[in-house]
Amino acid sequence: MSLQPYTYHAFISYSHARDRPVAVALQREVSRFGVPWYSHSYQPAGLQAAWGRVRRPLRIFRDETDLTAAPGLWPEIVKALSAAEWFILMASPAAAASKWVQQEVAWWLENRSPERILIALVDGQLAWRGEDFDWSTTDAVPQTMAGTFLHEPRWVDVRPLRPETPAAADRPAGTRATSLRLGDSMADFAAPIRGVDKGILTGEHIRQRRRTRRAVAAAVTSLTALTLLAATLAFVADQQRDTAVRQRDKALANQLVAEADTVSDTQPGLARQLLAAARGIKLTPEVSGALISSRTVPREIHLSAGSFTLSPDGHTLATLKSGSPRVETRSGTRPARDGDVTLYDNRTLTVKGHIALGQTPAGSFAISSKGLLAVAHGATVRLWDITLPARPVERPSLIGHDSYIDAVAFSPDGRTAASFARGSSHGELILWDVTDPNHPVRLASVRSPQLDDTYYDRLQFQPGGAILALTGDVDSPVFVDVASPRRPAVTPTPSAVRSLRSLSFDPDGRHVVTYDNNRIRRWEVDRKGALSQPHDLPLPDPTVRIGEVRSGSGGRAAAIAEDGRVFLWEENSGSQTAALVAQLPIPKWDSYNVEGLEFSPNGATLAMLSPGSNAGAGGTNVGSGTLRIWNVADGRQRGAIGAVPGRAAIRPDGRVLAAYDDDVIRLWDISDPSAPKRLGTVKGPESAEDLVFSPDGMTLAAHSDSNGDVWAVDVQHPQRPRAQGIWNSPSTTLWTSMVFCDNQMLAAGDLVGNIFLFDTKQPGRPSPVGTVQATRGAVTSMAMIRPGRDQPLLAVSGLETGSAVIQLWDISDPAHSRRTGSDLPAGRYETQQLAVSRGGRLLAAAKRDGAVLLWRFHGAGGLPDRLPQINDTGDVNEVEVSGDGKRLVTLGRDRTIRTYDVRPDGTTLQTILHMGQVADTDVSFLGDDRTIAVGTTYGKTDFLELDPDSNTAELCIGSGQRMTPEQWARDVPDLPYQPPCTRQARGRHHVL
Incomplete structure (x- = not known):
């Protein structure tokens, strides 16, 4: 075959609308017919590359694969026709009617020999009679081809290969007959284009196929072996990768624990999230331990509020934001602001309800034991029933003051409300009967020179007593006798507290904590308000200035030092004196601007509200205050979820605890370890040791180190425990160990190797029933x-x-x-x-x-x-x-x-x-x-929660502002941003 400067071996002309699938298949199969499989993807630069000892694929032009984008389509078609050596016409009625096919055929007949036209009959009819097509039957080629050929042109019937024909539909695509028929058809096109005999080309194609089968078989064998080797190597690689991931996750999780410890004082919310992130990455033993002790990190809520209070049952936390009207000043206009009360679930810190207050200033608020909320709203005390916090119901207001009210409070029984307002010339205290909140009754008004021209912002009823104390930014508090609410009377202020700056009653009503001249003292107080037996609370620095003092249950007390510390005291076991057990660090700015400090009713938490601290990057998206809540169930070990005084034993069912303190045994309900409830008390042996329960939990045994006695206590009814029997030691040495053998027999061992067996159901039998040496x-x-x-x-x-x-x-x-x-x-x-x-x-x-x-x-x-x-x-x-x-x-x-x-x-x-x-x-x-x-x-027994999921859920309560991508990238650089304490963060898996 002569070589000419053609770019393409053939040009395919076809109907896009009808014959495209067949054209695609024909282009692919003709181009590589007789070509070794390993050369199928070879793309020759010109026609010369298609010939030689090893055949290369033919270059066949089809507009969809070879036509580049151009302003004019026909010039590009002409360029391709000019560069093609052969013309393949996909004959069909659709092609015969296509103007593009007609143009392409006409150009070829005008510029090239019709002997270089190959016809593939795709559809319709094609008949030859004499010296031309029989146009009465032929409908598959354009009429422009009439009289073109001197003898019958080359054409191949490929209609049986169309997918929609019945013959093709009945023939499976993978059968040998189909394969041979397709190969024979493609040879009719490839042989003349390549210029070789059809038989030679077909034989070469068959040899290539056989050679391919042998190569494939060998390749499959080799690939199988390689696959097994690759699988083995992949398994080893996966193992190594998993090991690397585990090692990385372990190191990263432990690193986050260390990072959380460094920021827990200044950014407690971030510290909590870092620990939660560590839990999501890898639960190492160190992470698990950090989760247990994570309650030492205070909770943190950012909110817009100026004060807060807790309900007497401790279930509801309420915050108050005062409203303000629009104010015009020389420097500009201060816009109006609406006030509100927000009610939170104190356990989960989720919002339970809102109360809108409008623009009138609100000065104070309180919650009664009956679920009544009082808000000092201008010169009125507004009341809401918040028994259902999601649907507060407003009750009639308390109206009687002629000036803004500074403070409100409820009596412990919730039946009496008190409000104080400082007028222009006098101060007035009013008592109200709110037993029926739908019909509140004014009981009495108190006016006294001691109340005039003085600002009292805190009213406190003595729990269980008959005294109401008014304190504030004054030289001394005022005590009012409210034993008879209809006849209240100001009582003489005890000389010992006339210069006090702060005063706070214990929840038990029998003690009061005061602050004066850098001296914090705890007093006993009687029902008439008389103070006695003061004990100084130790201060690490007597010169430090104190801002707020509060008293809590269990002998706790707290004070804010203006150098950036919150002091925490607790009673020493068996003593009225208190010890400084913790110094909680806070930002120094916050210590100057405290807007509230309160213990929860059970004393297990301590909360402090300060303005705008820890605003984070840019100081945006944070309310005007930060509420911190410390866990102080045990001030020395603040990771405890609960604590009881004394050394303890646990009943086998885990619901009752017995603790001894000197010669007193106390029983506690610990069904909820975070809120132990006192049950009964019974006298036990002096210097009691080694409390043990019987397997059924009905009997408790203890022994004394002072006289060697063994005691058995009937605790079948924990509210009413009673001594069951006392046995004297037959030995002169001390007891070292005890255990119940069953629900009746008690074994007690001593210092010299003796074990004595006592029958606790026979208290009248003083001697042991058996001895083991x-x-x-x-x-x-x-x-x-x-x-x-x-x-x-x-x-x-x-x-x-x-x-x-x-x-x-x-x-x-x-x-x-x-x-x-x-x-x-x-x-x-x-x-x-x-x-x-x-x-x-x-x-x-x-x-x-x-x-x-x-x-x-x-x-x-x-x-x-x-x-x-x-x-x-x-x-x-x-x-x-x-x-x-x-x-x-x-x-x-x-x-x-x-x-x-x-x-x-x-x-x-x-x-x-x-x-x-x-x-x-x-x-x-x-x-x-x-x-x-x-x-x-x-001398305390602390309860610690081990479950990491519970601890993580607890961590995410009060975790502050969500970690930013920048914070995440700094602390967790190897993993994609996924902030903790979100639903998406649960159960995540990280990879290298």
Whole structure:
């Protein structure tokens, strides 16, 4: 074949509307017919590249693939026709009617030989008769082709290959017949274009196909092997990647814990979000511990308010924003502002309701124990029933003052309201009967020289007493006797408090905290307001200036120092004196501008309102105030969700706690550990130690270190506990350990290895019913295990020199106890504590060498399984197993609490919580595995929440302004922005 400067081997002319699919297929198949598969994607620069020893694909022009954008379409078509060596006409009635096909055919007939036209009959009819087409039948080619050919042109019938034809529809696309028919048709076009014999080209095509099959088979074999290798390598890579992700997440989560600690004082909301972010990235033992102690970080709400108050039941938090009218001044116009009251759920800090107040200034507000809200609104006290905070109902107002009201208050029983207004020439106190808020009654008015020209902004009824105190920015408070609300009378102000700047009643009404001349004192106060027996509250710096003082339940007191600290005091156990237990840091600016400081009714939280602090970047989107709420259930250990005074034991069901303080045993309802409720009290042994409950929780035992007595207390009715019996020690040494063997038998061990068994149901029998000589040294701990249903065994550890076994005793016959001979080897060092699950199947032993040994019992007579031991950093002083045996907690010499998940094959460390020197040697579970009780060195028992999800949800309450993308990029640079404490942040997964 002669070589000419053509760009294309062929030009395809077709109807776009009808024949495009067939044209696309024909272009593809003809171009690569007879071409090796590995050259299919080769694009030659010109026609020369298509020939040679190895065939290359033909270049066939089709307008949709080869036509570039141009201002005029036809010139580009002509250019392509001029560059093509052959013309392929896709013949069909649609093509014959197409003006573009007609133009392309006409150009070719005028400029090229008709011998270079190849026809593919796609649709319609094509018939030849004599020297021309039979135009009575032919409808597939344009009439312009009449008389063109001297003899019948080359054409191929490809109608059976159209998808919509019945023949094609009945023939599966992948059959061999279809494949051969398609190849034969394409050869009719490719052979003349390439200038080779059709048979030779077809044979070459078949050889290429066979060669391809062999290559594919070999490739499949190779690819299978490579795939297996790649899968193995991918698995290893995934493992390495997962390891890298885990290591990165662990490091990042622990880093966020450290970052939260650095900003917790100045940006508590951000600190809370950083801890929540750490929880979302990786729950490491360090993160879990930080979540437990996260309650030390105050809650934070940004709001537009000037004051706040709490309902007497502690359920509702209310904030007040005073309204103001439009004011014209020389410097400009101050726009009007509407005031309002916002009601929050004090537990979740979610808004429960709003009350619009308009533009009239509001000076003070209060909530009664009956659910009545009073707002000093101008010269009127407006009342709302907020029993349903979402739908406040306004009641009749209290009208009687002739000037703006400065302060309002309710009596503890909610029956009496008091309001004070300072007029232009006198001050007036009015008492109201609001027993029926729909018909309030004015009871009495008090006018006295002591009230004139004085600004009192705080009214306080003495809880349980008959005194109303008025305090404010004055030299001394005023006491009013309101024992008879219809006949109130100003009483002489005690000389001791005439120069006081601040005064606050305890919720019990028997104490009052005062501040004067840098001296904060706590007094006893009687029902008539007489103060006595003052005790100074210690100050770290006697020269510091105090701004606000408040008193709370449980002997708590708080004061704001104007150097940027909030002091917190609590009563010492068994004493009327108080200790400074915490100094809560706040921005110094806030300490000068405090607009409210209040304890919750139960004293578990302390809230402070200050203006516009911690506004964040740019100082925008923050209201005019910041409310901080500290958790102070235990001021020394503010991570506790609740606390009770005394050293404690937990009833097996986790709902009742017994605590002893000197010779008094107090019972508490701890169904809600965050709000313990006092039950009954009973006298116990002097210097009581080691409280233990019987398995059914109906009997409580204690022993005395002073005289060796053992006491049993009937606690079947916790509100009315009673002493059940007292047994004297047969030994002259002190008791070291006690455990109930069942609901009746109590075992008590002493310093010289004796164990005495007492029948607590027989208080008239003073002597023990059985004795066990267990060791030659002190009995350090005992526990009851139950390998089988009817075979309880007493496990005993002691200080016996040269022996570190845990002895097992059969005490089914108390008078003839016997050692089973199946002692448990416990290493070389002393066993300090034994603990067992409620079912008696999992036994744990805490060792002085830092090990915790574990055994799981499966049945009577069989040897227990020894689980892998836990290794701590030093002495393990305390170990406790949850009732279901699925969790274990230890308290070590380093005063660090660690919790572990217990599985059949071992344990996994879940939590590391550094308690510091406040932790003593007592730790126990509360009924389940979510909450623990920890004894402290200062005589309290604290409750700590272990569940990370609960702690994270608690963290997100009061977490302030949402983290900005800039803050996220600074603290979490490797992960996409996803602020914590949002629904989208829950359960997220991060990747490298």
